[in-house]
Amino acid sequence: MPSEDRVRQVPLFHFAPAVLGFLALAVWEAAVRITGVPVYLVPGPIAIVRAFFADPNVLLMSLVSTLTVTFVALIAAASLGAVLAVAMALSRVAQAAIQPWAVVLQVTPIVAIAPLIIVWVGNPFASLVVCATIVAFFPVLANTAEGLGSAPRELADLFRLYGAGRWKTLRLLRLPAALPYFLSGLRISGGLALVGAVVAEFVAGSGGFASGLAYRILEAGYRLEIARMFAALVLLSLAGIAINLGLGAFGRAILRARGEG
Numbered sequence: 033m034p035s036e037d038r039v040r041q042v043p044l045f046h047f048a049p050a051v052l053g054f055l056a057l058a059v060w061e062a063a064v065r066i067t068g069v070p071v072y073l074v075p076g077p078i079a080i081v082r083a084f085f086a087d088p089n090v091l092l093m094s095l096v097s098t099l100t101v102t103f104v105a106l107i108a109a110a111s112l113g114a115v116l117a118v119a120m121a122l123s124r125v126a127q128a129a130i131q132p133w134a135v136v137l138q139v140t141p142i143v144a145i146a147p148l149i150i151v152w153v154g155n156p157f158a159s160l161v162v163c164a165t166i167v168a169f170f171p172v173l174a175n176t177a178e179g180l181g182s183a184p185r186e187l188a189d190l191f192r193l194y195g196a197g198r199w200k201t202l203r204l205l206r207l208p209a210a211l212p213y214f215l216s217g218l219r220i221s222g223g224l225a226l227v228g229a230v231v232a233e234f235v236a237g238s239g240g241f242a243s244g245l246a247y248r249i250l251e252a253g254y255r256l257e258i259a260r261m262f263a264a265l266v267l268l269s270l271a272g273i274a275i276n277l278g279l280g281a282f283g284r285a286i287l288r289a290r291g292e293g
Contacts, residue, residue, distance in 0.1 A: 075259035080266065083259035091248060091260075095267050098244035101157070101229040102222075102275070105164030109221050112165065113172025114214060121180040121206065122198060138170040142228055146235040156243065160232040167228030171220040179213025180206045211290070215283035222275040230268065 057077045063069075064076035071079050084091060116134070120127035146163045153159035183205050192201075233246030245264045252261035 072256045072258050075262055079259045080262045083257070084263040084266075086260075091245070091264060091267060094243075094245045094248045094264070095271060098226070098229055098233065098246070098268070099271060101160045101164055101232075101244065102225045102271075105161045105168055105229060106218075106222055106225040108161065108165045109169035109225060110172050110214075110218055113169045113217065113221070114176050117173050117176035117180060117210075118202070118207075120177050122202065134170060134173055137166055142167050142231050143235065146232050150232070150236055156236060160229060160236065160243065163232035163235075164225045164228030167231070168221040168225035171224065172214065172217040175213040175217030175220075176210050179210030182213065183209040208290075212283075212287060215279075215286060219276060219279040219283060222279045223272055226268070226272050226275060 061076040061078060064074060075083070116130050120130055142163055145166075149162050149166075150156070150159040153162055180202075229244065230246045233244040234250065236243060236247070245268055248264045249261050252258070252264065
């Protein structure tokens with residue numbers, strides 16, 4: 033009987049976030065209408081939807097621009113993080129040289145160095161990708177490095193006993209052990225790549241370079257089109273959720289294909 037009750041309750045957990053979201057939107061809309069708050073201060077959900085459908089093509093094309101920067105930066109961050117993690121795993125000298133600088137880049141606020149990167153790189157798209165890559169690469173580096181060191185010591189000793197070299201041990205033991213860690217870091221980096229792209233676009237937009245949803249948010253703010261600003265923010269939030277869920281599903285599919293999930 034308890035197991036049947038649990039089965040019946042499973043759908044409730046799936047619908048709970050949607051129900052809570054609809055309730056929050058209803059309360060928000062009711063509060064705006066009751067209090068009479070001006071739209072240019074706090075728009076209601078209906079006003080936000082109307083602002084989106086008033087000119088959806090511009091916002092959607094800006095979203096495509098932001099996502100292009102995000103995914104290019106994510107690929108670059110994943111490649112850079114994985115390569116540096118392998119180098120650190122193979123050489124203590126490389127680890128001593130790379131790790132401090134990786135930490136320095138991680139703790140440096142990207143908003144502080146984004147203007148310099150945009151000036152130094154020159155190309156607008158490339159500069160946005162560089163900024164987003166700096167924000168996104170550390171989780172992949174840290175998780176992959178931890179995964180490379182997580183292989184059971186007994187298996188490492190066994191490989192050594194049978195005369196397996198460093199590269200063979202890396203390929204057959206340490207890289208497979210690091211795969212779940214890499215995929216976990218990749219999922220974290222997906223959201224950070226989006227954050228880095230948006231921050232870089234804010235800086236570039238302040239300088240007059242029109243690109244992405246961040247620029248649309250700045251533009252709407254200057255014009256006091258707050259409903260349109262909220263519409264852009266909603267698109268960014270939905271994009272972040274989709275990236276997180278998509279990378280999570282991708283990771284589970286990879287692990288299932290290898291018989292680990």
